[in-house]
Amino acid sequence: MSTAPNHLFSPLQQRSLTLPNRIVVSPMCEYSAVDGHATDWHLVHLGSRAIGGAAVVMTEAAAVSPEGRITPSDLGIYSDDHIPQLARIVDFIKANGSIPAMQLAHAGRKASMSKPWETPSRTLPPAEGGWTNVVAPSALRFHDEYPLPHQLDRAGMDKVIADFIAATKRAVAAGFLLVEVHAAHGYLLHEFLSPLSNTRTDEYGGTLANRARFPLEVIRAVRATFPQDLPIWVRVSAVDWVEGGLTLEDTTEFARLVKAEGIDLLDTSSGGNDPRQQIPVGPGYQVAFAETIRRETGLATGAVGFITEPAQADQILRTGQADVVLLAREMLRDPYWPLHAAQTLGQTVPWPVQYARAASGEVPRREPLKVFLKGEEVHPVRDPEKTGKSGSGFRDSLARDGLKITSTRQTPDGRFLHEGEGSGAMIISRVPPEYWDSLKEK
Numbered sequence: 001m002s003t004a005p006n007h008l009f010s011p012l013q014q015r016s017l018t019l020p021n022r023i024v025v026s027p028m029c030e031y032s033a034v035d036g037h038a039t040d041w042h043l044v045h046l047g048s049r050a051i052g053g054a055a056v057v058m059t060e061a062a063a064v065s066p067e068g069r070i071t072p073s074d075l076g077i078y079s080d081d082h083i084p085q086l087a088r089i090v091d092f093i094k095a096n097g098s099i100p101a102m103q104l105a106h107a108g109r110k111a112s113m114s115k116p117w118e119t120p121s122r123t124l125p126p127a128e129g130g131w132t133n134v135v136a137p138s139a140l141r142f143h144d145e146y147p148l149p150h151q152l153d154r155a156g157m158d159k160v161i162a163d164f165i166a167a168t169k170r171a172v173a174a175g176f177l178l179v180e181v182h183a184a185h186g187y188l189l190h191e192f193l194s195p196l197s198n199t200r201t202d203e204y205g206g207t208l209a210n211r212a213r214f215p216l217e218v219i220r221a222v223r224a225t226f227p228q229d230l231p232i233w234v235r236v237s238a239v240d241w242v243e244g245g246l247t248l249e250d251t252t253e254f255a256r257l258v259k260a261e262g263i264d265l266l267d268t269s270s271g272g273n274d275p276r277q278q279i280p281v282g283p284g285y286q287v288a289f290a291e292t293i294r295r296e297t298g299l300a301t302g303a304v305g306f307i308t309e310p311a312q313a314d315q316i317l318r319t320g321q322a323d324v325v326l327l328a329r330e331m332l333r334d335p336y337w338p339l340h341a342a343q344t345l346g347q348t349v350p351w352p353v354q355y356a357r358a359a360s361g362e363v364p365r366r367e368p369l370k371v372f373l374k375g376e377e378v379h380p381v382r383d384p385e386k387t388g389k390s391g392s393g394f395r396d397s398l399a400r401d402g403l404k405i406t407s408t409r410q411t412p413d414g415r416f417l418h419e420g421e422g423s424g425a426m427i428i429s430r431v432p433p434e435y436w437d438s439l440k441e442k
């Protein structure tokens with residue numbers, strides 16, 4: 001067995017997925033969706049970063065319910081009608097060799113707000129597209145300009161869990177191969193975890209075990225719903241950066257609990273739950289959290305925050321501080337950061353064939369993503385041309401899922417949305433219903 005250290009361009013196995021390198025596009029809200037629907041902005045934004053060669057391209061926080069959006073322009077995964085456009089983006093990401101991931105989120109008490117670039121920040125009333133059913137563990141405002149949330153009761157918590165389950169099924173239907181549960185940055189699940197926002201006196205408040213109970217219920221439900229051969233990550237805020245808030249010890253214990261639930265990686269961010277936070281922002285300022293949790297729990301971690309330089313990212317991996325690095329703003333400055341980082345570090349990585357003439361020297365061609373499970377290809381890239389003629393990929397996935405098509409309808413962009421019993425999955429393709437009918441008879 002090789003004892004060579006990991007590095008920025010070494011692969012990482014996560015269940016059936018092989019990340020071709022350790023670079024992840026960190027989730028970034030674009031506030032460019034319409035009623036939760038992804039737009040061409042998302043296709044180009046996420047697609048560019050797949051062309052750029054990141055191993056994982058993660059969507060922004062996708063709301064599991066309308067009231068779980070931060071703003072009316074957030075990306076959503078709360079309606080089947082969101083699936084086709086997402087599937088188009090997923091297909092593009094896979095065709096360019098990256099793993100499409102979706103961050104599943106509920107904004108909790110930070111919902112129904114104006115877009116961040118519309119200053120000053122304020123709560124939107126229903127007349128301006130906002131909503132009043134803003135929910136949280138406790139009826140505590142985040143800040144003056146934020147709404148006063150309703151304290152969730154058991155029925156409300158059950159609805160949130162059901163929303164996460166339905167959203168996970170839709171993410172599968174759209175073809176995402178990885179989901180990340182957002183439990184950071186002061187949104188609903190972080191609000192439960194932190195004593196600053198959770199003052200409940202029932203079994204969901206008080207001790208860390210109690211505060212972790214609801215986030216774990218959600219995580220357990222998502223894990224039970226998402227295919228077992230595909231990984232799930234959880235994003236946490238390791239600390240609140242406020243006296244009396246979450247500590248690294250708390251989060252390390254939470255990491256042990258999520259590991260026991262079968263979570264594959266902890267994406268380790270910080271802050272966002274209290275305006276009093278004092279964050280010592282600087283290069284790699286959150287990396288030590290990822291390192292401690294990785295060392296103490298044995299759970300894989302992701303490091304995020306002010307990671308901008310190839311050598312810096314490479315060192316985080318070589319020294320075992322984390323298993324992946326997530327880059328946000330640097331990826332906005334340079335969507336081709338992975339290609340540039342490879343050049344800087346003297347690594348040869350595949351380039352999209354269309355761009356190969358811009359590489360220095362000979363480079364391998366980028367191939368569409370392939371996923372193997374026990375030697376068999378699974379989750380094949382949907383190729384409308386091929387599937388329309390031979391149907392091989394879809395036939396296999398149908399058989400594997402034991403799927404029975406119960407209804408089919410055409411989506412506005414010309415795809416067919418097939419809903420089925422059995423796995424509860426939905427499949428989107430450009431294959432006409434007659435083709436599916438012919439399969440059903442076999």
Ligand SMILES: Cc1cc2nc3c(=O)[nH]c(=O)nc-3n(C[C@H](O)[C@H](O)[C@H](O)COP(=O)(O)O)c2cc1C
Nearest residue numbers: 026027028029060061304305306307327328329330
């Ligand atoms: C424009 C923008 C939008 C963001 N939206 C999200 C989000 O949807 N979900 C999330 O977990 N973090 C979000 N973040 C935080 C980033 O994922 C990342 O954790 C943070 O920016 C620190 O990394 P960086 O220094 O590489 O930018 C956002 C950051 C930016 C700059």
